[in-house]
Amino acid sequence: MLSVATFRDDDGGYTTVAVAVALLVTLALVFSAAAGEWALARSADVQEVADATALAGENCVAAFSTVVQVVDACVLSMGLTGLVVSAAGLVVSAVPGLQAHAPGILDVGKSILNARRDFSTTALQGLQHLERALPALIMANSASCVSANCTGGIEYFGCAVPFPEESQSDYSALTDTLEVNEVEDSAKRLAEATAQKERALERANEAKQRAWRADCVDDPMCMRSRAETLAGLYGTSNPNYPLAGEWRFSFACQRARNYYLTRASNEAPWSSDPEELSRSAARQAFYEYAYDAICNATCIETDEQTSLWLPELPHTSATVRDTSLYTDLRWPCTEIVVETGEGGGEGAVEDVGVVTLHSTLACPAAEGPCVCYASLAQLEEGGVERCDVCGMDVSVMGSVADASTNIDNGFEHYWRIVVQASRDYQEARDDARDAEARMQELAEDGASAFDQAIEALSLKRPSICPAGAWGCVSMVVRKQGSMVPAELTSSFISGSELPPGAALSAATLAPDSTGDGNTVLAHLLDGVRSRVPSPLDVLGRVTELWGTLLMGYGSSYENVSSATDRMVDGIGSLLGEKAASWLRGKLGQIVDSIGLEPCDLSVRKPVLVFSQQVLDKAGLTTLGQARRIVSQLPQSAQEINAQAIVRILDELGYGTITIATLPIPGVEGGGIPLTIDLDTLVGAS
Ligand SMILES: [Zn+2]
Numbered sequence: 001m002l003s004v005a006t007f008r009d010d011d012g013g014y015t016t017v018a019v020a021v022a023l024l025v026t027l028a029l030v031f032s033a034a035a036g037e038w039a040l041a042r043s044a045d046v047q048e049v050a051d052a053t054a055l056a057g058e059n060c061v062a063a064f065s066t067v068v069q070v071v072d073a074c075v076l077s078m079g080l081t082g083l084v085v086s087a088a089g090l091v092v093s094a095v096p097g098l099q100a101h102a103p104g105i106l107d108v109g110k111s112i113l114n115a116r117r118d119f120s121t122t123a124l125q126g127l128q129h130l131e132r133a134l135p136a137l138i139m140a141n142s143a144s145c146v147s148a149n150c151t152g153g154i155e156y157f158g159c160a161v162p163f164p165e166e167s168q169s170d171y172s173a174l175t176d177t178l179e180v181n182e183v184e185d186s187a188k189r190l191a192e193a194t195a196q197k198e199r200a201l202e203r204a205n206e207a208k209q210r211a212w213r214a215d216c217v218d219d220p221m222c223m224r225s226r227a228e229t230l231a232g233l234y235g236t237s238n239p240n241y242p243l244a245g246e247w248r249f250s251f252a253c254q255r256a257r258n259y260y261l262t263r264a265s266n267e268a269p270w271s272s273d274p275e276e277l278s279r280s281a282a283r284q285a286f287y288e289y290a291y292d293a294i295c296n297a298t299c300i301e302t303d304e305q306t307s308l309w310l311p312e313l314p315h316t317s318a319t320v321r322d323t324s325l326y327t328d329l330r331w332p333c334t335e336i337v338v339e340t341g342e343g344g345g346e347g348a349v350e351d352v353g354v355v356t357l358h359s360t361l362a363c364p365a366a367e368g369p370c371v372c373y374a375s376l377a378q379l380e381e382g383g384v385e386r387c388d389v390c391g392m393d394v395s396v397m398g399s400v401a402d403a404s405t406n407i408d409n410g411f412e413h414y415w416r417i418v419v420q421a422s423r424d425y426q427e428a429r430d431d432a433r434d435a436e437a438r439m440q441e442l443a444e445d446g447a448s449a450f451d452q453a454i455e456a457l458s459l460k461r462p463s464i465c466p467a468g469a470w471g472c473v474s475m476v477v478r479k480q481g482s483m484v485p486a487e488l489t490s491s492f493i494s495g496s497e498l499p500p501g502a503a504l505s506a507a508t509l510a511p512d513s514t515g516d517g518n519t520v521l522a523h524l525l526d527g528v529r530s531r532v533p534s535p536l537d538v539l540g541r542v543t544e545l546w547g548t549l550l551m552g553y554g555s556s557y558e559n560v561s562s563a564t565d566r567m568v569d570g571i572g573s574l575l576g577e578k579a580a581s582w583l584r585g586k587l588g589q590i591v592d593s594i595g596l597e598p599c600d601l602s603v604r605k606p607v608l609v610f611s612q613q614v615l616d617k618a619g620l621t622t623l624g625q626a627r628r629i630v631s632q633l634p635q636s637a638q639e640i641n642a643q644a645i646v647r648i649l650d651e652l653g654y655g656t657i658t659i660a661t662l663p664i665p666g667v668e669g670g671g672i673p674l675t676i677d678l679d680t681l682v683g684a685s
Pocket residue numbers: 357358359360363364365366387388389390391392
């Protein structure tokens with residue numbers, strides 16, 4: 001007997017898959033004739049001829065069932081492949097940096113679903129043709145078995161009758177169209193939100209780079225080298241961070257705190273000149289202010305939260321007025337006596353004490369005790385007077401950091417860059433967070449669209465009930481003979497109405513525990529793999545995925561979500577991508593919860609059963625109904641064959657018919673024709 005090994009070439013591989021599939025399918029149909037002849041060799045008894053005849057009829061049903069199973073497996077697995085690829089496209093559209101690939105992946109998904117639709121449309125027509133011819137095929141095949149037994153002068157006639165007599169199959173599930181337009185729309189909007197997030201992250205990254213360079217990389221100088229030169233800070237007080245990726249805004253803050261604390265404690269006037277005394281006092285005030293302000297900075301940088309607030313340091317009179325340097329009561333005041341011509345007696349000159357603000361009591365004009373401390377604000381409002389000698393006022397304060405902020409050799413210049421970058425970074429991170437929230441909403445929309453699409457796939461499955469699905473009942477009559485099986489005449493058939501030598505038998509399909517139907521699909525897949533140019537490209541992965549799903553057809557769909565994961569993993573990492581990771585998990589859950597029923601793809605072979613069992617299923621419970629079957633039989637084997645062949649030719653024609661051409665997901669062009677050679681079958685009769 002032929003086996004799968006027939007299709008192996010010398011290298012142990014399979015010859016072209018088209019040939020393998022065509023032969024396997026043909027083989028299944030030809031088995032019917034083979035079974036008949038096998039029975040012939042050992043059969044001379046009318047009961048045995050009837051048994052062989054029932055088996056021969058039911059063999060056609062077995063062959064047809066195999067064809068339908070292969071078609072259903074292909075249609076279902078292609079639908080799943082298309083959906084899983086679309087799901088991968090959806091996940092990819094939520095990965096910054098990869099989202100641009102999503103439309104291409106979704107197109108592949110759609111093209112697979114289109115190929116599925118085309119395949120199922122043509123396959124449906126092919127199956128319906130074949131199914132309409134099936135009763136005639138059963139009749140022809142069973143009758144040929146009967147006539148093959150007509151040897152040695154003993155003449156039999158009869159054939160097998162299928163139940164149900166006509167098809168009750170429902171293939172509407174093969175004509176549905178799977179739509180992923182909503183999935184595609186969601187993916188498109190998701191990709192837009194992802195692109196927004198990507199752009200925001202780029203801005204954040206650029207801002208951080210800028211801040212890191214201002215802190216650590218000389219261009220021409222930086223905070224670190226300025227702190228070293230100006231404050232003599234080294235080692236852990238002034239560390240270097242060679243990698244931007246490990247740098248944090250809090251590091252710059254810590255450096256600035258160290259710097260201003262050191263500058264404040266080391267500050268001393270360069271000379272006793274009153275104006276220098278004022279500049280030194282202003283520097284002291286500025287360093288203390290800067291230290292306090294930076295101690296109050298906020299530097300939270302985690303994956304979940306970015307909260308940065310770094311203080312700008314005043315470097316003009318106007319910016320000084322916005323700070324506590326303007327309002328702090330830190331400046332000593334003395335009362336300076338001035339002469340005035342007003343008031344008092346005629347022509348009298350009166351001495352009046354005027355409260356005057358100094359930068360320090362070391363000011364030569366600060367005679368007498370300190371009467372109070374005043375602010376620069378009070379000075380500008382006229383509450384206290386400016387000292388002409390030390391000249392302390394807002395502009396002296398504003399000048400402290402003027403040059404060092406505006407010229408690139410000042411510490412404050414680089415601090416200002418860090419502060420501005422922290423603002424930009426915060427804004428970019430906020431934008432990224434908003435985009436992330438939008439992505440999550442759109443991911444939920446996408447998951448729900450995917451849910452609907454896969455539910456549509458899982459709800460409708462073809463219901464296969466061809467002629468003979470319940471079984472075939474055979475009736476064989478020996479025209480001239482004396483051996484009458486008494487049990488037959490007594491149980492079913494009235495002896496007075498039938499010639500002697502009649503026998504009734506029945507066969508139905510039972511799973512063949514020795515065979516695994518998946519081998520048909522496995523060989524199909526072997527051939528498919530040999531056609532895929534490279535397993536590394538995306539299309540190669542699609543074919544691999546389809547293979548997994550196709551092989552899963554007969555066993556279980558538990559592996560669909562893991563197949564989805566593998567598909568996505570092959571495309572890129574989702575590390576740290578919340579929406580994409582969520583989506584991946586959710587889509588897996590959806591696939592699991594849909595509970596796709598595993599399909600039974602075990603090979604079925606005909607087995608003999610009590611004929612009443614088949615008749616009961618067909619609702620034929622009375623003897624009269626059994627008689628009707630017998631009376632419908634043509635009067636000779638030749639007549640039966642002639643009638644059957646006419647019907648087969650009417651429906652199917654001669655030669656090889658192609659049920660459909662199976663496209664290979666992920667492979668352009670070509671395809672595998674699923675063909676059946678009718679000449680073998682018709683010619684056997
Ligand atoms: Zn003074």
